[in-house]
Structures are given as C-alpha cells and as structure tokens.
Amino acid sequence: MQAAPTGGQVDLAALEAEGDDDEVEVLIVNLRSVDVYRRCQLTVLGGMAPVYLGVSALETGAALELSQVPPSEWAAIADDVQVMSSAAVQYLRGRK
Numbered sequence: 574m575q576a577a578p579t580g581g582q583v584d585l586a587a588l589e590a591e592g593d594d595d596e597v598e599v600l601i602v603n604l605r606s607v608d609v610y611r612r613c614q615l616t617v618l619g620g621m622a623p624v625y626l627g628v629s630a631l632e633t634g635a636a637l638e639l640s641q642v643p644p645s646e647w648a649a650i651a652d653d654v655q656v657m658s659s660a661a662v663q664y665l666r667g668r669k
Contacts, residue, residue, distance in 0.1 A: 605642060606653035612636035613654060615661060625665045628658040 599607050613632045618624040633654050637647050 603653065605640070605646070606650050606657070609633070609636045609640050609642065609650050610654045610657045612639055613658070615658065615665075625662045627662050628654055 610628070613628045613636050616626040616629055616632070618626065630651070633651050634647075636654070637650060642650055
C-alpha cells in the first residue's frame with residue numbers, strides 16, 4: 574500500500590485503488606503505532622445507520638498500557654492512532 578499519511582491527511586482514492594488486500598506494508602518506524610491501533614476498537618453509535626466516531630482517548634490509553642509502550646512515547650503514538658482512526662472513519666463513512 575502506497576498511501577501514507579501526510580500532515581494528518583490520507584489519500585483515500587489511493588487506498589481504494591489498492592483494493593481490499595489482507596496485507597498492509599508498515600514501515601518499521603510506524604510498527605509500534607500500528608500495534609497500538611490494532612488493539613483499539615472504533616466507537617460506533619448504532620441506530621438506523623451506524624455512525625463511526627473513531628477511537629476514544631480512553632481506548633488509546635488502555636492500548637498503550639497493554640502494549641507496554643514507555644510513557645515517554647505515549648503522546649506521539651496517540652497522535653498516530655488518531656490519524657489512523659480518522660482515516661478509517663473517513664473510509665467507513667464514505668462507503669455505502
């Protein structure tokens with residue numbers, strides 16, 4: 574997958590062009606952030622149609638502790654998780 578976040582934005586068209594692969598290439602510098610994100614669950618409000626809200630700070634904090642991330646890295650990784658969450662929400666809200 575070639576679509577990488579730039580300034581908090583994700584190229585959704587590039588993601589969709591890649592298809593629904595089961596594998597994603599992750600740079601080694603992002604490995605810990607992706608590991609923490611994988612432990613998180615998106616918050617979804619149910620009803621007539623689901624509303625995707627993203628990953629809560631509480632969820633991110635729990636994932637950081639479970640992943641045994643040093644507290645000195647929490648802020649940077651929490652920011653990365655929010656970028657990934659935002660991309661996931663944009664994608665999920667855009668598909669019908």
